[in-house]
Amino acid sequence: MATLLVTGGAGYIGSHTAVALLQAGHEVVSLDNYANSSPRALERVQRIAARPLTAVEGDVRDAALLARLFSQHAFDGVVHFAALKAVGESVARPLAYYENNVGGTLSLLHAMQAAGVRRLVFSSSATVYGAPDALPITEQAPIRVTNPYGATKAMVEQVLRDLCAAEPEWSVVSLRYFNPIGAHPSGEIGEDPHDIPNNLFPFICQVAAGRRERLSVWGNDWPTADGTGVRDYLHVVDLAAGHLRAFEYARRHTGFEAINLGTGRGVSVLQLVHAFEAATGQRIPYRFAARRPGDIAACWADPSAAERLLGWRAQLSIEQACADGWRWQRQNPNGYRD
DSSP: OEEEEETTSSSSHHHHHHHHHHTTOOEEEEEEEEEOEEEHHHHHHHHHTTTTOOOOOHHHOOOOHHHHHHHHSSOOOOEEOOOOHHHHHHHHOOHHHIIIIIHHHHHHHHHHHHHHHOEEEEEGGGGGGGGGGSSHHHSSSSSOOSHHHHHHHHHHHHHHHHHHHHSOOOEEEEEOOOEEEEEOTTSSSSSOOSSSSHHHHHHHHHHHHHHSSEEEEEOOSSSSSSSOOOEEEEEEHHHHHHHHHHHHHHHHHHHHEEEESOSSOOHHHHHHHHHHHHHHHHOEEEEOOOOOOOSSSOOOOHHHHHHHHHHHOOSOOOHHHHHHHHHHHHHHGGGGGG
């Protein structure tokens, strides 16, 4: 059993990972400022796991708070989610993204260093690859960011790589996620966008619930099988399990390791829409619109390193993710604000 600090623990991926960690017998301390999340998520995490956690409201950039937390708890490691994560917003508000995502991580690393805590699982993103030269994407693909959000993730990875080179006792696993979707099968926790969803799947769910009139499909002239963009959609419960495996790996190894988490299967926008309709019985009206600047045709993972290093592979289907995501939406039509 380990004691873990989970920054951004009330967020979409953080809350699902907290469930996985608690169910594995670990102790969890969540640090979250609730800017894009809700403390209610943590209440539900404890209900699902039938185990308590410690919830702390605060900002990862608060050095005094971090020092206090590290003095109060004997942490065995940190799982770091706390970040702003909307690509479009990052273009409009780059300073906020660099301050929060890069500055917040630096504050955390200083606190870890001072406390002698050297294990970190970092929430990175496949956005670091930009438009890939080849598919599927391996971890050796060039880093080629196209927006400030992706740049913050690539920048933090470089900091972590340099830190591990300078101090070989550090153990850092950077998980490059592809496209998380779905929700916990209980329907208790899920994705809760506070505004118009930036991601495809919650938008589909809101159309199904009648909150949005129709889905806009950005481009039907991409060089793909049906002309719509192709992505690697991964059930969030599988993603959470990847973090548990990554921490176990970090306990046995030192150094920096970047690992893709994806299914290895590309699914187009229309394929996801049809899978949702088949899994839920809900019709999703949509219209085609012009491509958005910065979008790419296709992106999916080569997940073989995750299987080799972590013993992890995606287990849950797109259809299961659709059913679980719709259950969350149906039970929580206004998210955690019900």
